[in-house]
Amino acid sequence: MGELQERKPPACTAARPRVLLLCSPCMGHLIPFAELARRLVADHGLAATLLFASATSAPSEQYLAVAAAVPDAIDLVALPAPPPVAVLPPSAPTRERVELAVVSNVPRIREIARELGAAAPLVALVVDMVGVVARDVAAELGVPLYMFFTSPWMTLSLLLHLPEMDATRAGEHRDATEPIRLPGCVPIHAHDLPTSMLADRSSNTYAGFLSMAKDAARVDGILVNTFDELEPAVGEGLDGLQLQLPVHTVGPLVWTRPAGVDMDHRCMSWLDQQPRGSVVYVSFGSGGTLTWQQTAELALGLELSQCRFIWVVKRPHQSSTIGAFFGTQKGDEHIPLDFLPEGFMERTRGMGIVTQSWAPQTAILGHPSIGCFVTHCGWNSVLESVMNGVPMVAWPLYAEQNMNAAMMEVQVGVAVRAKVGADRFIRKEEVANGIRRAMVGEEAERLRKRSSELRGQSAHALSKDGCSTRVLAQIANTWKCASRK
Structure with missing residues (x-):
C-alpha cells in the first residue's frame, strides 16, 4: 500500500x-x-x-x-x-x-x-x-x-x-x-x-x-x-x-496488527528487558500535539518521575492541539529532536525510549512491563488501555477527550487526571506526580485492580x-x- x-x-x-x-x-x-x-x-x-x-x-x-x-x-x-x-x-x-x-x-x-x-x-x-x-x-x-x-x-x-x-x-x-x-x-x-x-x-x-x-x-x-x-x-x-x-x-473494537510486525519494533525488544509494571507509555494519539513549552515540561516531568518510559513524541505545534490530526508522513521520524530540553536524551539514556515514528500501541499496552499510560484520552486509546488492563494518567487535549477523562477517573475508576494550572499548563511536578499516583502506592493498587476487572469484562463482551x-x-x-x- x-x-x-x-x-x-x-x-x-x-x-x-x-x-x-x-x-x-x-x-x-x-x-x-x-x-x-x-x-x-x-x-x-x-x-x-x-x-x-x-x-x-x-x-x-x-x-x-x-x-x-x-x-x-x-x-x-x-x-x-x-x-x-x-x-x-x-x-x-x-x-x-x-x-x-x-x-x-x-x-x-x-x-x-x-x-x-x-x-x-x-x-x-x-x-x-x-x-x-x-x-x-x-x-x-x-x-x-x-x-x-x-x-x-x-x-x-x-x-x-x-x-x-x-x-x-x-x-x-x-x-x-x-x-x-x-x-x-x-x-x-x-x-x-x-x-x-x-x-x-x-x-x-x-x-x-x-x-x-x-x-x-x-x-x-x-x-x-x-x-x-x-x-x-x-x-x-x-x-x-x-x-x-x-x-x-x-x-470495544480496536485495531490489532499482526504479532510478527509488532514484535520487530525496537520498543518491544526493549520492553522485554524491563521489570514487570515498571514502564510508563506516553502517547497523544495520531493527531494530538503539544506546544514547545509543554513538550519540554513533559520531558522534564518524565525525568523527575524517575520511571522508565516509552514516549511517542511529535514535533510541537504552537497554535493547535490537533496539529497532526490527519497523520504524519513517512520520514517525519528523522526530524531533529531540538525541541527537547538540553541534555534530556543523554540524562535519560537507558531509562527510556523516545520515538517519532509509528509505534505498535496495542502490542506495547499488552506487554507486562507497562505500568501506566499517559494518554490524551482519545477513545481508541482509552479502549486499548481498558482491554489491556493498564491504568491511565489522563491528559485530554481536544474534542470530547475531557469528557472521556472525567468518565474514566470519576465513574469507571481506572485513571488519574493530570493537574492543570490556571494557565492550562501542566508543570513538570504535576507530570511526575500524576505518574507516581498511577504507578506506586495504594491509589495505584486500586487502579490496577479495577483495570484488571475491566479487562476481563471487555474480553467477555x-x-x-x-x-x-x-x-x-x-x-x-x-x-x-x-x-x-
Whole structure:
C-alpha cells in the first residue's frame, strides 16, 4: 500500500451480501471501522467495502500502517482528496476540512455503491458522524443507513440532547454554572464540553457541530464502540426526546496488527528487558500535539518521575492541539529532536525510549512491563488501555477527550487526571506526580485492580457469547434477511 489504491475482494466473497462502510479522514475513526469490517466478514458471513475519505493527497504513515494490515477479504478504497479548486486554506477549521473530504466524494460514493449493488446484494451503508451527509445514497439504493459512533455513549447522548438544549438554554454553553446531567453519565461541567460547544453559539464552528448533532438522529440505527459493563446506561434518556432510534453496543473494537510486525519494533525488544509494571507509555494519539513549552515540561516531568518510559513524541505545534490530526508522513521520524530540553536524551539514556515514528500501541499496552499510560484520552486509546488492563494518567487535549477523562477517573475508576494550572499548563511536578499516583502506592493498587476487572469484562463482551458479539450477529442477520426478501 505505497500509494492510494483500491483492493478488490477475492472471488470467493463476490456473491456475499455486502456492507459499504464510509469513514471520514479521521485516523481515530479508521481504526475501529477497519475492525468492524473485519468482524462482519470473518464472523458474520458478509463482504465489506471500506471507503476512506482522504483529506490529503499523500497517505499518512498511520493510514499506511492500518492499510497494510487490513485482511485481503476487505475491499479498501481510499477516496481522492478534494480537488485543488475546492481545497480550503490551511487555517480553515479541521472540521470543515473533514466535511469537505466527505462531501466532495459523494458522487464517487454513489458510483461505487451502484457498482457494488449490481454485482451482489448491498445490505447496508455504515457511516461515521460526518458521513451521514451521504444518506441520500442509502435511500436511492433502498438500504438502511447506520452510524458507527466511534466515541463513547456519553458523547453520543450529549449530541442527541444538544438540539433540545440549544432550543431551551440561554447564553453560551461555556458560561453555564450548572453541569449537564445526562442519565447514567457523570455530570458534564462547562470546561469539559467538546471543543465545538465551547465556541460562540453564533459561530460557524458551533453551527456545524449542531448540524451534525441533528444529523445523528437521521439514521436507521446507531452502533456505538463501547460495551455494557463500561457504560451501563447506553440508550437511556432518549424517550424524553421522542427518538425512535435503536442504539447498539458493539465494542470495544480496536485495531490489532499482526504479532510478527509488532514484535520487530525496537520498543518491544526493549520492553522485554524491563521489570514487570515498571514502564510508563506516553502517547497523544495520531493527531494530538503539544506546544514547545509543554513538550519540554513533559520531558522534564518524565525525568523527575524517575520511571522508565516509552514516549511517542511529535514535533510541537504552537497554535493547535490537533496539529497532526490527519497523520504524519513517512520520514517525519528523522526530524531533529531540538525541541527537547538540553541534555534530556543523554540524562535519560537507558531509562527510556523516545520515538517519532509509528509505534505498535496495542502490542506495547499488552506487554507486562507497562505500568501506566499517559494518554490524551482519545477513545481508541482509552479502549486499548481498558482491554489491556493498564491504568491511565489522563491528559485530554481536544474534542470530547475531557469528557472521556472525567468518565474514566470519576465513574469507571481506572485513571488519574493530570493537574492543570490556571494557565492550562501542566508543570513538570504535576507530570511526575500524576505518574507516581498511577504507578506506586495504594491509589495505584486500586487502579490496577479495577483495570484488571475491566479487562476481563471487555474480553467477555467480544467473546463468542458476549453481549457485543451477540448484538452484531443480530444486526448482520437482519441485514442478510432483508437482502433475501
